[in-house]
Amino acid sequence: VFCERVTGREFFLEGPLTVAFPDRYPLSPGHTLIVPKVHAADYFELAEAVQADLWRLVAEVKERLDEEFSPAGYNVGINVGAAAGQTVFHVHVHLVPRYDGDVSDPRGGIRHVLPARARYWDGA
Ligand SMILES: [Zn+2]
Secondary structure (H helix, E strand, C coil): CHHHHHCCCCCCEECCCEEEEECCCCCCCCCEEEEECCCCCCHHHCCHHHHHHHHHHHHHHHHHHHHHHCCCEEEEECCCCHHHCCCCCCCCEEEEEECCCCCCCCCCHHHHHCHHHHCHHHCC
16 A cells, blocks of 8 residues: 555655655544554664664654644654554554543543553552
């Protein structure tokens, strides 16, 4: 799926080795995917130069999103492997802008990938 999109023309932003485009099912306004041009399923198998370009583009997209959407915060995440919820097996970084009040209690953020264990402050 992403191999086709990285050679398409709907980029939001592009680096030498990576591209960024809007998530088709955005969690919030501005939700963007940053994707290597080379095909790989596993982030940890990417060459260091690709990883570096990926994070450089994440920072660049963040600057653009700040200007366009003025979010109050961000979640940044990569799913590696089906057990972690990966469903598209071409590496992608989710950059998810967050807004005050978008959920009633945002505490824990990305900890909620394992909902039962997210709320460490409640004891247990
Ligand atoms: Zn691919």
